[in-house]
Structure formats: structure tokens, C-alpha cells
Amino acid sequence: MSALQRVNFVTILLLLLIAGTLVLASLVYDFRQRIVPLIIGIPTVLLLVFLLLGTFFPRLGRIAEGAMLGDMSDTESVGGDAGRDGNWLRIIIIAGWLVALSAGLFVFGFFLAIPVFLLLFFKFESKLTLFKAAASTAATALVMYLMFLYFLNIEIWPGMIPEIIDEYLGGGRIPEL
Amino acid sequence: MFEAIQIALGQLGQPTAIAAIIGGTLIGVVFGAIPGLGSVVAMAIILPFTFGWEPATAMFLFAGIFGTASTGGAIPAILLNTPGTIANVCTTFDGYPMSRRGEGGRALGLAAMSSGVGTLFSLLVLAALLPVAKLLILAFGATEFFWLVILGLIAVTMASRDNLIKGLAAGGVGVLLALIGLSPVFGDVRFTLDSEFLYDGLPIVPLVVGFFALSELIVYTSRGGTVAQLGEGAKPGFRQTLRGAWEVFEYKRILLRGSIIGTVIGAVPGVGGAVANFLAYTTAKQTSKTPELFGTGYAGGIVASESANDAKDGGILLPTLTFAIPGNVEMVILMGAFVLHGITPGRTLLVQHLDIVWAIILGVVAAQLLTTVAVVGGGGALAKLSMVPVRILAPVVAVVSFLGVYAVRSNPWDILLAVIAGLVGYMMRRAGFPLITFVIGFVLGGTAERSFVQALQSSEGSYAIFFSRPISILIILGILFFVGSPAIMPWLRRLNAKRRAARGL
Numbered sequence: 001m002s003a004l005q006r007v008n009f010v011t012i013l014l015l016l017l018i019a020g021t022l023v024l025a026s027l028v029y030d031f032r033q034r035i036v037p038l039i040i041g042i043p044t045v046l047l048l049v050f051l052l053l054g055t056f057f058p059r060l061g062r063i064a065e066g067a068m069l070g071d072m073s074d075t076e077s078v079g080g081d082a083g084r085d086g087n088w089l090r091i092i093i094i095a096g097w098l099v100a101l102s103a104g105l106f107v108f109g110f111f112l113a114i115p116v117f118l119l120l121f122f123k124f125e126s127k128l129t130l131f132k133a134a135a136s137t138a139a140t141a142l143v144m145y146l147m148f149l150y151f152l153n154i155e156i157w158p159g160m161i162p163e164i165i166d167e168y169l170g171g172g173r174i175p176e177l
Numbered sequence: 178m179f180e181a182i183q184i185a186l187g188q189l190g191q192p193t194a195i196a197a198i199i200g201g202t203l204i205g206v207v208f209g210a211i212p213g214l215g216s217v218v219a220m221a222i223i224l225p226f227t228f229g230w231e232p233a234t235a236m237f238l239f240a241g242i243f244g245t246a247s248t249g250g251a252i253p254a255i256l257l258n259t260p261g262t263i264a265n266v267c268t269t270f271d272g273y274p275m276s277r278r279g280e281g282g283r284a285l286g287l288a289a290m291s292s293g294v295g296t297l298f299s300l301l302v303l304a305a306l307l308p309v310a311k312l313l314i315l316a317f318g319a320t321e322f323f324w325l326v327i328l329g330l331i332a333v334t335m336a337s338r339d340n341l342i343k344g345l346a347a348g349g350v351g352v353l354l355a356l357i358g359l360s361p362v363f364g365d366v367r368f369t370l371d372s373e374f375l376y377d378g379l380p381i382v383p384l385v386v387g388f389f390a391l392s393e394l395i396v397y398t399s400r401g402g403t404v405a406q407l408g409e410g411a412k413p414g415f416r417q418t419l420r421g422a423w424e425v426f427e428y429k430r431i432l433l434r435g436s437i438i439g440t441v442i443g444a445v446p447g448v449g450g451a452v453a454n455f456l457a458y459t460t461a462k463q464t465s466k467t468p469e470l471f472g473t474g475y476a477g478g479i480v481a482s483e484s485a486n487d488a489k490d491g492g493i494l495l496p497t498l499t500f501a502i503p504g505n506v507e508m509v510i511l512m513g514a515f516v517l518h519g520i521t522p523g524r525t526l527l528v529q530h531l532d533i534v535w536a537i538i539l540g541v542v543a544a545q546l547l548t549t550v551a552v553v554g555g556g557g558a559l560a561k562l563s564m565v566p567v568r569i570l571a572p573v574v575a576v577v578s579f580l581g582v583y584a585v586r587s588n589p590w591d592i593l594l595a596v597i598a599g600l601v602g603y604m605m606r607r608a609g610f611p612l613i614t615f616v617i618g619f620v621l622g623g624t625a626e627r628s629f630v631q632a633l634q635s636s637e638g639s640y641a642i643f644f645s646r647p648i649s650i651l652i653i654l655g656i657l658f659f660v661g662s663p664a665i666m667p668w669l670r671r672l673n674a675k676r677r678a679a680r681g682l
Contacts, residue, residue, distance in 0.1 A: 004607065011608035014601065015350050022353045025368055033363055036626040037356055044349025047342050090399040095600060098391060098575060102596040105579055106589050118572050125398075126568040140573055144580060154584045175588050176373040 003088060009055045016048040097121060109159025111168050115141045185535035188233040189543065197234045201241020202544040206551070208242070209249025209261045216246035216262070220510040224517065232518040233536040239514055240540025243507045244296065245548040247486045251288040252552075255479075256281055257574065258397075259390045263451045263620060264486035266389075266613055267458035271471065271478030278474055286421025287479045289552035291432060294425065295484035296545040298436035299443065299491025300538055306495060307527070307534075317445055319635060320643050323628035324652040325445060326621045329452035331659050334614050344614045347605065351618025352625065354379055361623070362630045374590055383582045383591040384619065387598025388605075388612045390578045395603045398571040415554070421476070422553045428480045431461045435484030442485075443492025451620055453492075455613075457485030463662045466670075490541055498526060498534050511537075 001009070023041035026034040054060045097117075104113035115137055122133035148154045156168075163171025188194055208219035219242050227235040250261025255272030268288060275284040317325075330352075334344040357368040358378030369375040425432060435457040442453035461481035462471040471478045497508040515521070520530050527534065582595045602612055636642035643649060 007604055008608040011601075011604045011610065014604070015346065015610075019346075019350050019353055022356070022368055029365075029367060032630060033360065033365065033367060036629055037353060037367075040349050040352045040622075044346055044353065047346040047349065051342060051346065087399075090401075091395060091603075094395050094398045094571075095603070098395070098596055098599060101575060101579065102592050105583075105592050110580070110583070114576055118576065121572040122569075126566075126572070136569070140576065144576060148580055148584065154580075155587060157583055157587070157589050160589075172589065175590065177590060 005055065009052070012048055012052045012055065016045065016052060019044045019048060093125075097125065105157065105159075107160055109161075109169060109172060110156045111145075112159065114144065181531035181535050182539075184532040185233070185539050188231075188532070188536055189237070189539050191234075193231070193234050194237045194540075197237040198241045198540055198543050199547065201238040201540075202245050202547050202551075203241075205242040205245035205544065206249035206252075206548060209246030210252045216243045216507050217510065219246065220507060220514075224510060224514055227514065228517060230518075232520060232530075232533055235514060235518055236533055236536045237540040237543075239511055240537050241544035243511070244490055244541035244544040247490075248289060248292040248483075248545070248548045248552065251292065251483055252285065255284045255288060257390075257570075258393050259574070262486075263385060263616070264454045264489070265482070266451065266616070267454045267482035268479055268486075269389075270458065270482070271473070271475045274472070274474030275476075275479070280417065280421075280474070282415075282417035283421035283424070283476075284474075284479055286418035286423075286553055287425055287476050288421075288483045289418075289549045290422040290425040291435070291480045291483035292487040293545050293549035294432055295436045295439055295486070295488035296490055296541060298433075298484075299440040299488040300542055301491075302440050303491040303495055304538060307499065316648055318646065319628045319631035320646055320649045321652065322445070323625060323632055323643070324649050324656070325442075325452075326625040326628060328652055328656050328659070329455060329621055330614075330618060330625075331656050334611075340609050340611075343608075343610045347610045347612070348614035348618035351615040351620075352622035355619045355622025356626060360626075362627050374588075378623075379619075380586060380588075380591055380594070381620065382585045383595035384598045385616060386578050386582050387595040387600075388602035388616055390574065391595060391599025392602035392606055392612070394571055394574055394578075395599065396606070397567045401567060418553050422549075424476055425480055428477045431477045431480045432484050434460060434464075435481045436488040439485035439488025440492040443489030444495045445492075451486075451617060453485040453489045454482050455617065457481045459659065463659070487545070494537065494541075498537070 019041055022037060023045055026037035026041065029037075050060070101113065101117045104117060107113075108116075118137040118140055119133055122128045122136050123130060126133070128136065145156075149156060158165075158168055158172045159170050160172050160174055161170040163169075189198075204219050204223065205216055208216060220239060223238065223242065227238060230238075247262050247264045250265035251268050251272065252261060254260040254265040254268040255276050258269050258273040258276075260266045260269055272284045272288065275281065330348055334341065334348055355378065357375055359366050359376060366376060438457040438460065439453040442456060458471075458478060458481045461477055462468050465471065465477065467475075493505060493508060497511065515526065515533075520526060520533060579592055579595065582591050583589065585591070605612055605615070632642055633640070644653070
């Protein structure tokens with residue numbers, strides 16, 4: 001199984017898990033509340049099962065992948081974006097940057113996480129010199145803060161760490177999940 | 178009526194009104210251009226600040242915002258493959274490939290002019306229909322709404338260029354996820370696992386930003402280079418943008434059809450610009466002699482998409498101004514603005530404050546003209562954004578996306594949801610699942626269920642109601658046309674070619 005086929009398999013499985021769970025969960029509700037989840041959910045689960053089987057049985061897979069829209073089947077196929085993508089290591093690195101930024105925002109808040117992320121990204125990923133990276137970080141962060149804080153008047157998340165600077169760094173109350 | 182127009186025109190000439198329109202336009206374009214924000218966030222933020230203003234001035238400001246946000250949304254859709262608003266999704270299909278060819282300026286010119294024409298068309302229709310609007314709106318019941326949503330979903334699936342089965346499955350998962358949370362029909366919560374976060378359902382903004390902005394960011398950053406891959410001699414500049422703007426008129430039929438679809442769909446409450454956008458794009462593709470060009474950077478695709486999503490502005494004002502039925506969330510905020518300024522929405526508005534109605538209409542016209550001129554004039558400069566190396570652009574897009582996601586509800590969990598959506602969206606892209614059908618399923622899922630249940634309640638459980646009303650039947654025929662057209666159209670074309678050959682043409 002190639003890397004792309006593995007992604008295909010995992011994605012179908014994930015979607016099947018979501019759809020299947022919601023269909024099964026709907027059975028505990030009364031008729032009116034479960035009718036639409038069932039009307040939509042059952043065909044969706046069947047389509048996903050068909051696609052999943054297609055990953056094991058090549059002939060079925062060809063039928064599934066060939067179910068294109070007539071003469072509209074011009075450009076895309078499985079992994080239609082694959083040609084535009086980098087290699088898997090680069091993809092994992094970039095996804096890692098995003099996950100790190102989101103975690104950093106959550107824990108340390110926007111005031112700390114954004115400049116740190118920008119500086120590190122500009123330095124190590126964009127390969128700018130330290131001076132250029134620092135200047136780009138300062139310019140970007142300044143524009144962002146001015147726009148969101150003063151122009152839009154949006155309260156910025158200070159992070160979940162204990163309060164260090166009132167309203168700016170730490171002390172954010174995490175809403176219940 | 179002419180007296181009201183005269184009063185509104187007089188107000189439009191005031192310096193405060195001009196400032197409000199320019200300010201509203203600027204805010205609308207900027208918010209539209211930032212993925213995840215859009216006019217709803219802009220109007221919600223601005224609303225309290227207008228307290229104490231002259232009502233007409235406040236309306237000029239709001240008209241500037243909601244009239245121009247989808248034109249602003251076309252900018253990142255074309256340059257970064259990231260639709261600024263959900264109504265700009267189809268613009269990415271042809272705008273982005275054009276941008277990658279180094280024709281971003283041309284695409285922006287096409288989008289700006291199509292938006293301008295679409296808006297003007299729909300406002301003319303609105304002005305003409307104001308007196309007879311009641312009949313039009315009352316003709317649509319719950320069954321018609323249900324079928325209209327189904328038509329939207331089918332149109333979206335057909336519009337996506339990916340696998341049909343995967344498109345339908347993704348749309349189905351989207352609808353199912355939309356059913357999570359408090360049901361407006363039953364008043365109960367479903368599928369929340371006792372989570373407070375899920376009580377109001379999954380929030381749309383983190384999902385859309387994650388699916389479109391973050392997953393695309395992974396694609397282009399991992400690839401490197403610049404967003405645009407310049408062809409020889411293709412330099413985005415003012416001339417290229419101007420050429421794009423004039424080129425719109427070479428696609429008169431697509432432009433007219435997109436404007437009509439946008440206006441009609443816009444007038445149906447709860448459906449909105451996204452469906453108009455998809456429906457116009459799909460119709461243009463299905464009826465084109467060269468459907469294979471759509472999705473490859475074809476000017477007609479941008480014209481269809483942008484004329485429809487801006488034409489919805491005139492249509493959407495119709496039920497809001499006449500019956501106080503808000504067509505979408507923007508209109509709910511606009512009605513909030515009416516109340517804030519002591520104006521009762523609905524028929525009273527038409528009888529006692531017709532000048533306000535005209536102030537809104539003229540405000541949208543002025544704002545759209547301003548935006549069209551600004552985008553055509555500055556499109557070349559904007560297009561150069563696509564020449565910036567992605568390694569510089571990516572962190573800025575990531576930061577803006579997260580700020581936008583957080584700004585809507587001030588909930589830090591939304592940031593994590595956006596990242597999860599981004600990663601799942603990336604996997605779905607790689608596996609060939611069209612993200613568009615998923616998102617549109619999510620957007621329309623709640624409306625579909627509400628309409629379905631309301632229709633059943635009104636018929637005391639009889640399913641015959643879905644097939645017995647004339648407008649429902651017309652919509653069902655439209656659905657059948659969409660489903661059957663990929664098979665029928667080539668057959669009709671072959672038949673036509675045979676006839677021509679037989680006639681010796």
C-alpha cells in the first residue's frame with residue numbers, strides 16, 4: 001500500500017467512524033429527531049463502506065474512483081492535489097508548525113505565541129537572517145495587534161498560564177469543553 | 178416613492194454619508210478578504226458604535242459593509258485559493274489557477290466587474306419588485322425551502338471536480354455534523370456527549386478556516402516557491418486588471434444568468450450566497466459548450482461565481498425590507514440596526530421610512546461602484562501578493578487565520594478545532610474528497626432538517642406534500658436536470674452535431 005493509498009484508507013475510515021457514530025447515536029432519539037440523521041446517515045455510511053471496500057479490492061476501487069461526473073472529470077482524481085504538494089516530510093513539518101502555533105496560542109496566548117512563532121518561522125523555515133526575521137516579526141505583529149486590538153477592539157486571549165501581565169499575558173479562563 | 182428617492186439621494190450627498198460609505202466599503206472589503214471574518218463579524222462589531230448616529234448614515238455604513246464583503250472575499254480566493262467568505266468558494270476553481278499562471282490581475286478585474294454588474298442588476302430587480310414582493314415570498318413554504326436546499330447540495334456535488342461518490346459521502350458527513358447541538362426545531366440537544374462546546378453545534382468559522390485556509394497553507398508551504406507560477410510575459414499590473422474587467426462583457430450570457438440566479442436565490446431566506454454561488458457556477462458549466470475549461474482558469478467560471486454571489490445582495494434585501502424576514506445573519510444584524518435606530522422592520526419600514534429603504538439601496542450601489550473601481554485600479558498591486566514567496570506569506574496567513582477564528586466567539590477551543598479541521602481537510606484533499614461538498618453540507622444541513630420537519634408537521638405526517646406543490650415540482654425538475662445533465666448534455670450535443678452533419682452544415 002503506497003503512502004497515498006494509506007491516506008485514502010485512513011480518511012475513509014475516519015469519515016466512516018464519524019458518520020457511523022452519529023447514525024448509531026441517533027437511534028436513541030425519538031422518531032422526529034432521528035429521521036433526518038438516518039435519511040442522510042445511512043446512504044452516507046453505505047457510500048463510505050463501498051469506498052473502504054474499494055481500497056481492498058482493486059476492481060471495486062476502480063469503479064469507486066471512476067465514478068466521475070461524465071465529461072466534468074477533467075482534472076482531479078485520487079489525491080488530486082498531490083501534484084501540487086511537497087514530500088511527506090515537508091508536509092509533516094508544516095503541519096507541525098501549525099499544531100505548535102495553535103498549542104502555543106492556547107497555552108501562552110496571542111501576545112507571546114505570535115511573535116515567537118513568527119520569529120522562529122521566519123528564521124528557520126523562511127531562512128531569513130536574524131535581523132530580517134526580527135524586523136518582519138515586529139512589522140507583522142504590530143499590524144496584527146493594531147488591527148485587532150485598536151481597530152476591531154477584539155479582546156485577545158492571554159493564554160492559560162498563570163497571570164503574568166494583567167489582560168496581556170496569562171490568566172485566561174478556559175471555557176468548559 | 179420618487180420623493181423617498183430624492184430624500185435618500187440628498188442624504189447620500191452629505192459628507193457624513195460619503196464618509197460612512199467609504200468607511201463601510203473599506204471595512205467590508207478588508208473583513209471579506211480575511212478568511213473567517215466576513216461581513217457578519219464586521220457588522221456585529223460595528224453595530225454598537227452606530228448608536229446615536231443619524232439612521233440613514235448608519236444604513237450607509239452597513240450597506241457599504243455587506244455590499245462589498247463578497248467582492249473582498251474574492252481577493253484571497255483568487256490569490257491564495259482561500260475564499261474570504263463561503264460565497265467565494267467557486268471563485269477559487271478558476272481564479273486560483275489563473276493566478277498561478279500569473280494572471281491574478283486579470284482574475285481580480287473579472288471578479289470586480291462581475292460583482293459590480295451582479296449587484297447593480299439585483300438592486301434594479303429589487304427596486305422593481307418592491308411593490309409585488311409579498312406574493313413572491315409567500316409562495317415559498319417549508320417544502321420549497323427543503324427542495325431548494327437539496328438543489329443546492331446536488332449542485333455543489335456536481336460542481337466539485339472530484340469523485341462523485343466521495344463528493345456525496347463528504348456532503349453527507351457535512352450534513353450529519355451540522356445536526357450536532359441544540360435543534361431549533363425540537364428544542365433538544367443531540368450528539369453533544371454533554372459537552373458545553375458542542376451545545377450550539379460545531380462552529381462554522383473554525384471549520385471553514387481550517388478546511389480551506391489551513392489545509393491550503395500546508396499544500397503551498399510544503400511545495401515552496403510562490404503562489405503564482407508566472408507564464409512568460411505575464412506580469413500582473415493595471416493593464417491586466419483592466420483587460421479582465423472589460424473581458425466580463427464577452428460572457429454576457431453567463432453574467433446575466435449568474436445575476437438572475439443570485440437575485441432569485443438571495444430572495445429566498447436562509448439559503449444565501451453560497452448556494453447562489455454554486456448554482457450559478459454549476460449551471461454555467463453544465464450549459465457551456467466547453468465545460469472542460471471550467472476549473473482550469475476559465476474567465477467564465479469567475480464571472481458566473483462572482484456575479485451570483487454579489488447579486489444575492491439585492492435579492493436578500495427583499496424579504497428583509499418588506500416582511501422583516503431576514504435572509505441571512507447579516508440581515509439579522511441589519512434588522513438589529515433598525516431597532517437600535519428606532520425603526521420597526523417590516524411593512525412599517527416601507528410605509529413610514531421608505532427613504533431609509535432607498536438609502537440602503539443607494540448605499541449598496543455607491544459602495545459596490547467604489548469597490549469595483551478600487552479593485553480594478555489596485556488589482557494589479559494586489560495580484561503581486563501572489564508573487565510573494567510562500568515561506569514569507571505562510572506564517573502571516575496562519576496568524577491572521579487564527580486571529581480571525583478566535584475573534585468570532587473569543588473561545589480558545591476554536592483555535593484547536595481549526596487546526597484539527599485543517600489536518601482533516603488536508604487528508605481529505607489528498608484522498609480526493611471534495612472539501613466543498615463537505616462544507617456546503619454542513620452549512621445547509623440544519624436548514625434542510627428544519628424545512629423537512631416543518632413540512633411534515635404542516636401535512637400531519639404525509640410525505641405527499643413534498644411532491645404536490647407547483648413550485649416544489651419546478652425545483653424537483655431542476656434537481657433532475659442537474660443530476661441528469663452530465664449524461665444528457667453530451668448526448669444532446671452529439672445529436673445536434675449529427676443533425677448539423679446531416680444538413681451539411
